[in-house]
Amino acid sequence: MTLNDTTRGNRLHIGLFGRRNAGKSSLINALTGQSVATVSAVPGTTTDPVYKAMELHGVGPVVFIDTAGFDDEGELGQLRVEKTEQAARETDIALLLFSGLDMAEELKWLAIFRRQKTPVILVVSCTDEREAAGEALAKAVEAATGVCPLQVSAVKKQGLEELRQELIRVLPEDYEQPSITGDLCQAGDLVLLVMPQDIQAPKGRLILPQVQTLRELLDKGCQALCCTTDRLQDTLARLKEPPQLIITDSQAFKEVYPLKPQGTLLTSFSVLFAAFKGDMDCFLAGAEKLLQLKESAHILIAEACTHKPLQEDIGRVKLPRLLRKKIGDGLQIDIVSGKDFPEDLSGFDIIIHCGACMFNRKLVLSRVKACREQGVPMTNYGLAIAALLGILSRVALPDGRKYAKM
Ligand SMILES: Nc1nc2c(ncn2[C@@H]2O[C@H](COP(=O)(O)OP(=O)(O)OP(=O)(O)O)[C@@H](O)[C@H]2O)c(=O)[nH]1
Ligand code: SF4
Ligand SMILES: [Mg+2]
Known part of the structure; x- marks a missing residue:
């Protein structure tokens, strides 16, 4: 595109x-x-x-x-x-x-x-x-x-x-489509995008959440600056003033968080997409529930992309690895992709959804509704990763939201 x-x-x-x-x-x-x-x-x-x-x-x-x-x-x-x-x-x-x-x-x-x-x-x-x-x-x-x-x-x-x-x-x-970045930045603000160009990003292209966010920042009149994770320190050192906001790929939260200047807000593409495509209240409550899961839990990871699994794929490799590390090796993790989504969710303790940039909001909300009706918590990649890394309360959420322990 x-x-x-x-x-x-x-x-x-x-x-x-x-x-x-x-x-x-x-x-x-x-x-x-x-x-x-x-x-x-x-x-x-x-x-x-x-x-x-x-x-x-x-x-x-x-x-x-x-x-x-x-x-x-x-x-x-x-x-x-x-x-x-x-x-x-x-x-x-x-x-x-x-x-x-x-x-x-x-x-x-x-x-x-x-x-x-x-x-x-x-x-x-x-x-x-x-x-x-x-x-x-x-x-x-x-x-x-x-x-x-x-x-x-x-x-x-x-x-x-x-x-x-x-x-x-x-x-x-x-x-009316909600805005991706909401009130986290305004015209004239400098926003730094940290975009690791790993194996997941197809050669010569940026992935959709990055493209869409970048486009919105330009439309808003923000100054958008991009770098890869390994260039972050150097990029920050070159700036006269710290950026208003850093938006990182959730996978790089761990590396980016310690380098964040004081006063700069930090969020991730998929945290922003939790509100843009889904239901932030539901996903925050889900992130909280995630931390209470036992090792015997059954998790469903739902990814909207249907591409062939890649070596270091977030949904299939990195997120399951992090979940097992934080919750326990015994976790049972199923993965569905594309439009496949089970009607009966009763066997799952939680659903973790990707940012869903390929889906329209209506489809994600229909899944949220199905989860609510069946009493199964749901969250998304960005919030799940932030929760598992223990930085959820320090991640900036759009539209004046605050993470309060529920
Ligand atoms: N006279 C007339 N014929 C129509 C009109 N719309 C469709 N047809 C005819 O009705 C037949 C079926 O049309 P389609 O548009 O293929 O119908 P469909 O609902 O897509 O059918 P399926 O794909 O089989 O579910 C064709 O022979 C069309 O030429 C119309 O407004 N007037
Ligand atoms: S649909 Fe999901 S997995 Fe695919 S690029 Fe968008 S957020 Fe990532
Ligand atoms: Mg037809």
Whole structure:
């Protein structure tokens, strides 16, 4: 990605849901003005979710998610429905397509979206084909749901502007992306980023949390200075005044903390992402719980990246090593990556999540909700590492938060 791109994780996710052949892919193509999704009269054309990022006038950077029909059948069909369910968890606004008078499935999904407080726009699709039948279906949908659906034809490009207006109308109020660095720095502040360029950072590139933070600092009017861990001492010595804030990779907390000038705040990329992508209160409480775990505990590490495990990988090697060192060798540690996340969390004593820069906030919050409902604590890499190193109370948290022993 370039510094100009909005990463997928920071875009409004608009998911399209409906039966096979409801016209989901055709509607995405009509909305984006491009042929991004395969359309055919054969039911079950779309299998895995398809993502299409674009700039939607009046809404901003969005990503449309085309999904497999939720009425898919058979063993493979069931797997596709599971992927559609996953897509629903990251959907900020759902477009629910009604394509027939038997609407039991659609009503079931409407109830799911309403339960997870996802705004839903009801759409009667292919109205050009049905003409009068489209009217009748719209009336039936209104009678069953209490909401008047939009009537849309992807082929004739009718109803698209009304749909865009409706998307603007239902935009979640709290959708405004929170800031990454919050009140920890302001325009004119010097911020030092400590970024160890180890094997995890792909050659020639910076990892996403670093890029996103750097971009925000530039937008804020801060002066951003970067160095690797081994250059930190030298970099600080060259400065006339200490920086307002040091943001380090959590893995380097131990080396950076003793070098931090007095009065300079210290935090890490993934501590910042705990608030940006997740729920800081939940993650702080989770970090506290982590310190109370016994050696017999069962821990789940969830990493959003699906890259092949690397030698000194944080989620697979460094964090488990630190956990075992601080809590005990007997710890049972499982690791999941990407969108995989168990529905049943009851066997785990804690979930430790990565910064989730690749995910949108909605998806992380759906995991937080699942943990809360099942009474399993959850924290993230940065807070977990700070807690295990005993420096959590000295790490700066955004937006006036203080770590208070809970
Ligand atoms: N007349 C008319 N036909 C449409 C319209 N939208 C889609 N179709 C047709 O309906 C069929 C299914 O369209 P798709 O867009 O592939 O439907 P889908 O919901 O993505 O289907 P799956 O991927 O199988 O779940 C195709 O033959 C389309 O040409 C529309 O607005 N009007
Ligand atoms: S592991 Fe998580 S925080 Fe790190 S780059 Fe991947 S998605 Fe982002
Ligand atoms: Mg399709």
